[in-house]
Amino acid sequence: MKKYFQSTVYVIFVIVTFLALAKSFMVYENPFNIYENPLVWIALIGFVLVVVLKEMVNVIAINKAKELQNEKDGVVPEAENLWLKKLLQSWTKSKDIDSEEEIILDHNYDGIRELDNTLPPWWVYMFYASIVFAVVYLVRFEVLDGDNQIVEYEKEVAQARMEINKYKSTATDLITAENVTLLTEEKDLKRGKAVFNLNCASCHIADGGGSIGPNLTDEFWILGGGIKNVFTTISNGGRDGKGMIAWNKTLKGDDIAKVASYVISLQGTTPANPKAPQGEKWVEKEN
Template sequence: MSNNSSFWKRFLQSATKAKEIENENEILLDHDYDGIQELDNVLPPWWLWGFYITVIISIIYLFQAWYFDSYNQQKELENEMRIASEEVEVYKAANPQLFDTSNLVALTDEASLAEGKALFATKTCVVCHLADGGGTIGPNLTDEYWILGGGFDNVYNTISKGGRAGKGMIAWETVLSAKERQLLASYILSLKGTTPAVPKAAEGEIWTE
């Protein structure tokens, strides 16, 4: 134990080069500011070496970034962006149902249509399209006329990307999942040919597949 502590003492001494209190007068400067005096300590070696190391590292960086042009922040950014986009691709490949909407189709089973209907009511679509799809601010969704194109792909796309600027139909793709948009589009298509209580006059063009 005493051996250990003397090792520790020697280590601290060589890392700090601190003057022992009893010998402090050897490095006492002769200024005296109202009784406050100053010691002329050497820079502690632990600190000095840290400083030298940063100088060495800065020289290495300088050569890398400026002379060899093998590293700089722009390259680091580009590298990280490349890694991130590779990860995105891997994630997309592992979860095709979330991203590849090209093979989504209209669902026609009752459970899905009921889910779509519930989403239509709770996701505020009803405010502008009415519960039966008759339309108020938004167009009638039950007739064969479509402003932005009928059929599953167009309807899905309209829900995802929104309507024409300033009309009030926002892009829902950041709000609703692909699955929810699929259910909504399916439900809307199932309204075709139904008779809403107060149908809004037709807008757009007749859509044929």
């Protein structure tokens, strides 16, 4: 009875999980995206594990039944893992205990005697391979003057910079300090305020009056005012060793532009407890 119950539960689980996965594949646009649909991966892994474990249990049960039947019939099975023993023998060239008398050396030390075993083939092959590698390495870097690690690193960095510059020149949605513009639409400033309250208000106060960080409502700026300077300060952080951290690893360029625009919009407002001015008075240059 218990066996039939387990089989029934297994069949129901397989059917239900399979149908759920099939439905998710048809409904979700990117069903295999682990960040968007982690439940799909959990269900898929669980499904595979259950099926594999079930088959393993079946194989173990069949082998156990064969062993019991062989024991009942008086059949002596062949040694297990015979192929593995042969493989180890071919890769070590070791002698069986019964054959050790053939390779035992004459001398002994206080009754301790040595065996004249041959070197394992895997060790010999690796030794020869190291010689070949050493010759190739010597010719490549000493005779032909190949690039060392420093030169290779510099080339990789230069190539990466070229690819980054190429991407920046073609990416229309990439916001940097060079192309950022002041945003004035209500939805952009609303988003900027939300990001500001979440990440910046702890140091600048929600109304921008300043606490640990400087006052953002006056005309004085430590690292320069204007949308480009404010964007750069938020993105790259404040002065070395003190000041604000860099947010370019946390916030997207689009959000940094909106926060910078919201900070600019705080100019001229009246905070509850404004901090004394810091830095120099900023005057926007006319283009």
